[in-house]
Amino acid sequence: MFRSYLRLLLFTFGLLAGIQVPGLITDYTQRVQAHLLESREALKGFEQTAQRFFNGDLQALVRHYRSSNDPVFNSDANSIESILVRNQAFEREWQILKGPWLARTWHVLVTPDTQLREETLKGYSYQILLVPEAIAWGLGCGLLLALLIESLLMLLAWAALGGRRKEVKESWR
Template identity: 75%
Template sequence: MFRSYLRLLLFTCGLLAGIQVPGLVKDYGQRVEARVLESREALSGFQETAQRFFKGDLQALLQHYRTSEDPVFISDANSIESLLVRNQLLENEWQAMQGSWLSQSWHVLAQADPQLREETLNSYSYQILLVPEAIGWGLSAGFVLAFVVESVLVLLGWVILGGRRKVVKESWR
């Protein structure tokens, strides 16, 4: 009886944890989208200057700033370069979040930008989404958690008892 309750408890914990994955993925995607838009806006002035004088080539504008003898331009070159690097990172993250929900989930869980993922986790509020992805994640996580923990406990019991099982005499009543 205890084993059945333990199995049910483990399944429920896994279900509730798995249901959180789509909400976390959605929050991460929204964070990435907001940051990409912000990054594009920050570069828009430099992009216009590059369009006017360097046929839209931001790298040529950056090189022009770097070769200038004016220390203000040289300092601004570092700022532009950091904006370009950050924009490229965010654009890559945004592209990764345009795939299927499974690829998005994998990206957030295994390949996401650590800083963005940490910010998302820190501001994440638990939620129960009743969408097919959440139900799938919840049922899968619940089953896997219950199966793995029960298997480990049964294996430990088998090792401790030396492969022997207690024989329980059943009453014919």
Template identity: 55%
Template sequence: MLRSYLRLALFACGLLLGVQVPGFVDDYGKRVEAHRLESQQSLKGFQDTARRFFKGDLDALVAHYRVSDDAVMRSDAQSVAHLVQRAALLEREWQAMQGPWYAQAWHLVTAADGELFEETLDAYRYQVLLTPEAMLWGLSCALLLAWLAESLALLLAWMLGMGRTRRTQQRHWR
């Protein structure tokens, strides 16, 4: 009876953990989009300048700043280059988060930006979404966790010789 309750509790934990996945993926996507929009706003003036003098090429603008005779312009070149690199990173992250839900989840597991991931994790508030994706994630995680725990318990019991009948043990010792 205790085993049954433990199984149910483990299944419930897996279910509750699984339904968090779509909410976290959504929060990460929203965070990326917000940072991307802010980055675009920060570059707006530089993009206008690049459009007027360098056919819209921000890298050419940065290169021009780097070779300028003006020390202030050379100093700002690194700042503008950082803004351009950040905008490119955020654009790539945003593009990755525009795919199907399974591609988004895979991106988070394998290639998400560490800083944005940590920021999202720190600000994440647990939620129970009742969407089809959340239910699928919840049931999948619950079944996987329950299956893994049951398999581990059976393996340990088998290794320790528990669950064998006395007759089976005697037959093997003869």
């Protein structure tokens, strides 16, 4: 009886954890999109200047600012370059998140940008989404967790008993 309740408890925990995956992916995607739009907006004026004087080459604009003897221009070159690097990072994240669901899921769960992951987790509020993909994730994680933990416990019990089976006593029935 205890095993049945443990199995149910593990399944429920896995179900609730699995339901969180699509919400987490959505929050991460929205965070990347917001930062990307912000960085694009920050570059807009510099892109216009680069378009006017350097055929749209932002790196040429940065080199021009760096070659100046004016410390203000040198400081601006650092600012532009940091915005440009940040924008490129967000563009890469966005391209990954526009890919197939498996690549997107793997990226968010395993190899996300650490700063964005921390921001997302800090602002994440647990939710129960009743959409097909959340239900599928929940059922899959619940089943997998219950199966793995129960199998591990059974393996440990088998090892503790020295690999022996219990003798079955024959019943008079």
